[in-house]
Every structure is written in structure tokens, then in C-alpha cells.
Amino acid sequence: xxxxxxxxxxYNVIYILIMPMTNAERQKKYxxxxxQKLGIDGYKAFHAEKCRDCxxxxxxxxxxKVLIQYPQDVVEVPVLPPIKKKVKPINxxxxxxxxxxxxTNLIKKLYKKYTNNDLPDDCDIINCINSKPFKFKNIKTQxxxxxxxxxxxxxxxxxxxYVHIIxxxxxxxxxxxxxxxxxxxxxxxxxxxxxxxxxxxVIHDDVLAISLNPDDIIAKFADIDISNSNKLIVFLLLLIPxxxxxxxxxxxxxxxxxxDTFDKSFNYYFDKNIxxxxxxxxxxDVISIPDVIVPLIxxxxxxxxxxxxxxxxxxxxxxxxxxxxxxxKITPSIVRIMYATYLRNLxxxxxxxxxxxxxxxxxxxxNIKYSYSAVKKD
Numbered sequence: 001x002x003x004x005x006x007x008x009x010x011y012n013v014i015y016i017l018i019m020p021m022t023n024a025e026r027q028k029k030y031x032x033x034x035x036q037k038l039g040i041d042g043y044k045a046f047h048a049e050k051c052r053d054c055x056x057x058x059x060x061x062x063x064x065k066v067l068i069q070y071p072q073d074v075v076e077v078p079v080l081p082p083i084k085k086k087v088k089p090i091n092x093x094x095x096x097x098x099x100x101x102x103x104t105n106l107i108k109k110l111y112k113k114y115t116n117n118d119l120p121d122d123c124d125i126i127n128c129i130n131s132k133p134f135k136f137k138n139i140k141t142q143x144x145x146x147x148x149x150x151x152x153x154x155x156x157x158x159x160x161x162y163v164h165i166i167x168x169x170x171x172x173x174x175x176x177x178x179x180x181x182x183x184x185x186x187x188x189x190x191x192x193x194x195x196x197x198x199x200x201x202v203i204h205d206d207v208l209a210i211s212l213n214p215d216d217i218i219a220k221f222a223d224i225d226i227s228n229s230n231k232l233i234v235f236l237l238l239l240i241p242x243x244x245x246x247x248x249x250x251x252x253x254x255x256x257x258x259x260d261t262f263d264k265s266f267n268y269y270f271d272k273n274i275x276x277x278x279x280x281x282x283x284x285d286v287i288s289i290p291d292v293i294v295p296l297i298x299x300x301x302x303x304x305x306x307x308x309x310x311x312x313x314x315x316x317x318x319x320x321x322x323x324x325x326x327x328x329k330i331t332p333s334i335v336r337i338m339y340a341t342y343l344r345n346l347x348x349x350x351x352x353x354x355x356x357x358x359x360x361x362x363x364x365x366x367n368i369k370y371s372y373s374a375v376k377k378d
Contacts, residue, residue: 033121038310043328045309049316065328068337069202077157078189082181091171094131096278097248098311103129106165110155116144128172136174146170146179156186156323163190203337203372206328212342214239220294220325229306230321232296237318237332239290241359242339245332247279249314251304253297269297269304281360287359336360 035043095103104126111119120128124134125142145151156163167183170176211217217238221231236248247267254268257275262268265279272294274287289297297304309317315332322330330338343356350364357367 021345038313041307042310042313046313046316049313049320065204065206065332066088067204067207067328067334068158070197070200077160079153080185080189082178083184084181087177087180088171089236090111090174090239091168092131095129096280100129101311103165103169106159106162107169110159110166111142112150113158114155125169125173129169139173140175141193143176145211146176152179156183160186160190162192163187170329198369204328207330207334208341208372210326210330210338212238212339214290214292224325226321226324228296229298230317232293232323233305233314233318234325235293236340237335239293241343241356242332242336243276243287243359243361244280244336245314245318246311247276248274248304249309249311250278253299253304269299274304281361283358283361285359285361318366339370340367341372343367344371344373 030042034046038046107125107129108119109115119142123142124136124138127134128136128139146155155166159166163183163186167180170179170183175187218233221235233245233248235245237245250265251267251269251274254262254270254275257270258268258277262277267277267279268275269289272289272291274289276283276285276287279285298306301307305314319329319331322328322335337362340357343353344367346353348356353367354364357364360367360370362370
């Protein structure tokens with residue numbers, strides 16, 4: 001920033017000239033924001049994982065396998081009339097950390113595209129997403145472009161896979177009822193398109209060839225030089241029904257069975273069981289941990305994974321471990337597809353399949369949709 005002073009016959013004026021940020025300044029701001037969000041230890045881990053990932057890319061000149069291919073069909077979005085019924089009362093529910101990140105990233109991209117300006121981190125819409133005090137009139141002023149019919153239709157077409165998120169954000173703000181009514185009819189179409197999109201995916205044969213038989217997995221990892229802490233991360237998704245990695249990321253070590261005095265924003269490990277409270281579907285559960293995993297857990301630490309990792313760091317860490325063992329960048333979400341497919345092929349009874357699906361954190365119907373069945377070619 002450059003500040004210059006200039007005397008004026010009538011006024012004493014200070015002229016402030018704001019110079020564009022240099023690359024170094026932008027990088028420093030990016031680092032400072034990450035450190036503020038992740039903490040210094042979290043930032044170091046995130047940076048180390050990023051560097052390791054980049055090094056792997058340089059060392060391996062072969063192109064990465066595309067593990068899941070989705071259809072590239074161009075979907076026509078019809079023009080639908082807004083709903084006529086009265087919208088529901090303002091949504092005041094608190095969002096989970098991972099959901100907050102998704103909502104924040106999307107609303108920033110949306111704002112940037114239609115205003116060509118960056119959305120400040122301390123603005124009212126971000127405060128709203130974080131359940132902090134906000135002024136709805138400021139949001140209405142910042143997002144007045146939504147009230148243009150051509151613009152809202154362009155948003156629906158450009159962000160057709162994310163209409164439900166945009167809808168959810170603005171159900172939290174007074175003064176956007178007309179926008180909510182226009183978005184609502186497209187949520188059902190978005191869901192139908194997503195199910196069709198998912199049903200046409202193609203998973204690489206090398207992924208499908210990986211055995212999820214516990215004995216095969218244990219034997220595979222016995223030949224790999226890998227720490228107990230890293231082995232714990234992948235075994236929790238491979239040896240038992242694959243829950244979201246987020247559930248284990250938020251698991252603390254307890255010295256007793258959790259009771260009503262425990263903070264239910266976390267999950268807890270005690271005596272070969274993980275007590276689930278904070279999960280996507282909010283359904284409480286108790287996960288039995290097999291004996292082969294128990295010795296990998298350090299009960300002297302606060303968290304199951306040693307500390308509270310940022311979700312993106314945890315996902316990168318998991319993928320890097322899987323790449324070391326299986327030579328493919330298998331993400332946590334791919335493992336959940338693999339495990340749902342594994343259950344589907346076990347020919348379980350309906351009750352047992354449903355029981356295993358619930359251990360994965362969803363119902364039988366969702367588990368079937370998660371699983372992979374090769375698309376039959378004509």
C-alpha cells in the first residue's frame with residue numbers, strides 16, 4: 001500500500017493509493033489464511049502432503065489411471081416455472097464443518113463469476129453459512145444479481161449439479177423467497193440426473209480386481225513398509241464396512257464409555273468400540289473394531305489419528321497410502337464404492353446386507369446405488 005499526503009487549500013486530504021498485490025504477497029496471504037484455518041501443525045502436514053504428492057507426480061512420468069469414468073453427456077436444462085406454495089421458514093440449523101467448506105467454496109465461485117470480485121471471508125453470507133450473526137439486507141445487496149431472470153437461469157444451467165446447495169444457502173436468508181421458489185423445481189431434476197449419471201459410470205478393472213477379503217488385505221500390507229498410524233487409517237476403511245473417513249477423523253480416545261456429559265460433536269473410541277455421534281446422517285452407532293486393528297491404536301493420544309486433521313489433509317494422506325500399496329490413487333470415496341460392491345457380491349441375506357449397509361453410514365437402498373454394476377454393452 002502506498003500512502004501520500006497532499007495539502008489542499010480547503011481541506012487537509014490524505015490520498016491512499018492501493019497498489020495491486022505482488023505474487024509474493026498473494027502467496028503469503030494464502031499461507032496465512034491456511035495457517036489460521038488449520039493451525040501451524042495442520043499447515044505443515046498439509047504442505048508436506050502436497051509436496052510429497054507433487055514429487056510423486058514428477059517421479060512417475062506415466063499418466064495416472066482414470067479409476068472412474070463418468071459419461072460426458074451434455075444435459076439440457078428445461079425452463080421450469082417457480083413453485084407457487086409458500087416456502088418453509090428460515091433454515092437455522094447448524095452445518096457440519098465439511099458442509100460449511102463446500103457451501104463457502106461454491107458461493108465464492110458463484111459470486112466471483114457474476115461480479116468479477118472476490119467475496120470477503122468476513123462478509124454476511126459467509127457468516128450466515130457459519131451460523132454467525134449477519135445482516136440479511138447486506139446479503140441482498142451483494143447478491144442482487146440473482147434477481148435477474150436471465151442470470152438465475154444461467155446459474156441453474158451452469159451449476160446444475162449444485163442447485164441443491166445454492167438452494168440450501170438461500171433458504172437461510174430473509175428476502176430470497178422468490179429465488180428459492182425458482183430453484184426448488186430443479187432439485188428433483190438434479191437428483192434424477194445424478195442417479196442416471198452414477199448408473200453409467202465405468203470403474204477401472206484394476207480397481208475391481210482388488211480383493212477386500214480381510215485375509216488378503218492383511219497379507220498385502222504385511223509386505224509393505226508402512227507405519228502403524230498409516231496402517232490404522234486405511235484398515236478402518238478396508239477391514240470393516242467403509243464409513244466416511246470424516247467419522248474417524250473426529251474420533252477421540254476415551255477412558256470410559258461415552259455418556260451424556262460427552263461433547264457429541266466428536267466420536268469416541270473406548271475398549272474396541274467406536275461410538276458414533278457426529279456423522280453425515282446424524283444416526284448414532286457403535287462400531288466394533290476387530291482385534292487386528294486394536295494394537296494399531298495409541299490410546300495415550302487425544303485423537304484416534306494422533307490429532308485433529310483437516311478433512312482435505314486426511315483425504316490426501318489416505319490416498320497417498322493407498323497409492324504406495326496398490327499403485328493407484330484410490331480415494332476414500334472410491335473405497336466406499338468398492339466396499340458396497342464387495343457386499344453386493346457376497347450374496348448376503350437382505351437383513352445382513354442392510355445391517356452392513358448401516359455400518360457404512362447409510363441405508364440398504366443407498367448402498368445398492370453406491371455399489372458398482374458394470375454397464376452392459378449392446
